[in-house]
Amino acid sequence: MSELPFASTLSTLARLVPAKLLKPRVGIVCGSGLSTLASSLRDVVEVPYNQLEGFGKSTVVGHKSSLAFGLIGPGEGIPVVVMLGRFHPYEGHPLSTVVYPIRVLARLGVKNLIITNASGALNPNLAVGTIVVIQDHLAIPNLTGHLNPVFGPQLSPDYPRFLPLSDAYSVKLRRLAFLAANKLGLAEDALAEGVYAWVSGPTYETPAEGRFLRSAGADVVGMSTVPEVVAAREEGMEVMVLSLVTNAVVIPESYRSIKAEIKAELAGKPIEQAPVQTVSHDEVLAVGKQKAEVMKNLVANIIENVSSD
Ligand SMILES: O=P(O)(O)O[C@H]1O[C@H](CO)[C@@H](O)[C@H]1O
Numbered sequence: 621m622s623e624l625p626f627a628s629t630l631s632t633l634a635r636l637v638p639a640k641l642l643k644p645r646v647g648i649v650c651g652s653g654l655s656t657l658a659s660s661l662r663d664v665v666e667v668p669y670n671q672l673e674g675f676g677k678s679t680v681v682g683h684k685s686s687l688a689f690g691l692i693g694p695g696e697g698i699p700v701v702v703m704l705g706r707f708h709p710y711e712g713h714p715l716s717t718v719v720y721p722i723r724v725l726a727r728l729g730v731k732n733l734i735i736t737n738a739s740g741a742l743n744p745n746l747a748v749g750t751i752v753v754i755q756d757h758l759a760i761p762n763l764t765g766h767l768n769p770v771f772g773p774q775l776s777p778d779y780p781r782f783l784p785l786s787d788a789y790s791v792k793l794r795r796l797a798f799l800a801a802n803k804l805g806l807a808e809d810a811l812a813e814g815v816y817a818w819v820s821g822p823t824y825e826t827p828a829e830g831r832f833l834r835s836a837g838a839d840v841v842g843m844s845t846v847p848e849v850v851a852a853r854e855e856g857m858e859v860m861v862l863s864l865v866t867n868a869v870v871i872p873e874s875y876r877s878i879k880a881e882i883k884a885e886l887a888g889k890p891i892e893q894a895p896v897q898t899v900s901h902d903e904v905l906a907v908g909k910q911k912a913e914v915m916k917n918l919v920a921n922i923i924e925n926v927s928s929d
C-alpha cells in the first residue's frame with residue numbers, strides 16, 4: 621500500500637495553495653447536497669480533484685469534486701479544508717480511494733475532522749430535518765459487501781493492526797456540537813444522537829432491511845462515512861459525524877397481503893390501500909438545501925471552538 625501517491629498530491633497542493641491556508645486545523649467532509657458548508661469560508665482556493673493524483677472523481681449529483689481551502693471565523697481566521705464531494709464504494713471506487721482524501725488531510729496536519737452526510741431515519745422519533753450527532757456505527761461486512769478500509773497490508777507499521785473503535789466518535793467534538801446548538805438557539809429536537817448503519821447502496825433499503833437495521837440498534841442509515849471514520853481514526857484524528865435526516869425509511873408494521881386483497885375483492889369488499897412511499901435522491905438533496913444554513917452555522921461554530929483547544 622506504500623504506493624499511495626502522497627508525495628505527488630502534497631507537492632501539487634503546496635504549489636497551488638498559499639502557505640497561510642496549507643496547514644488546516646480542521647477538515648470537513650460535505651455530504652449529499654451539503655457543499656454549501658464551504659460558503660462561510662473566505663480567501664478560498666479550490667483545487668479540483670482531477671488535479672490531485674490519487675483522488676477519484678465524485679460522480680453523485682449533489683457532490684462537487686474539489687478540495688476547498690479557506691479561512692473561517694473572526695480575526696485572522698482559522699485555516700480549514702473542505703472536501704466538496706466524497707467518494708462512495710457504489711460509484712465503483714475501491715475503499716483505498718474512498719479514504720485517500722482523509723489520509724491526505726491527515727498529512728496536511730488536520731487533527732479534527734467533521735464529517736457530514738445525508739441519511740434515512742430508521743428511528744421513528746427522528747423527524748426529517750433532524751441533525752443526528754453520531755455516537756457509534758454498525759458496519760457488518762456482509763451487509764456492505766465491502767470489508768474495511770484498513771483490511772490488507774498496513775499503510776504504516778506505526779498504525780495498530782487491530783484498531784479499536786469503541787471510542788471512534790470524539791466526545792470532545794460531540795460536546796461542541798451540542799454547545800454550538802445551544803449558542804445558536806436551535807430547538808431542543810433539532811440535534812439528536814444516534815447510531816449510523818453503513819450499507820453499500822446504491823439501492824435504498826427494502827422494508828425488511830430497514831426493520832433488520834432498526835432491530836440491530838441503528839437510528840439512521842446511509843451509504844458513506846464509516847470508511848472515512850475508520851481511516852481517520854487510524855490516522856489519529858478526532859472525528860465527529862453530523863448526519864442530516866433527509867427521509868424516513870419506511871418500515872411497515874405488516875406487509876400488504878395480495879392474497880387477502882383478492883379474497884376481499886372477490887367477496888365484493890375491496891380493501892383500500894395507501895400508496896407505497898418511496899425515497900428519491902432529489903428528496904435527499906432538497907432537504908440538504910433546506911437545512912444548509914443551519915448545518916453551516918453549526919459547523920462554523922464548532923470549528924471556532926475546536927480551534928481554541
Ligand atoms: O452519505 P452521503 O454522501 O451524504 O449521501 C447519501 O445520499 C445518497 C443517497 O441519496 C447516498 O450516497 C447516501 O450515502
Ligand SMILES: Nc1nc2[nH]cnc2c(=O)[nH]1
Pocket residue numbers: 738739740741819821823824825841842843866867868869899904
Ligand atoms: N441507505 C440510505 N442512504 C440514504 N441517504 C439518504 N437517505 C438514505 C436512505 O434512506 N437510505
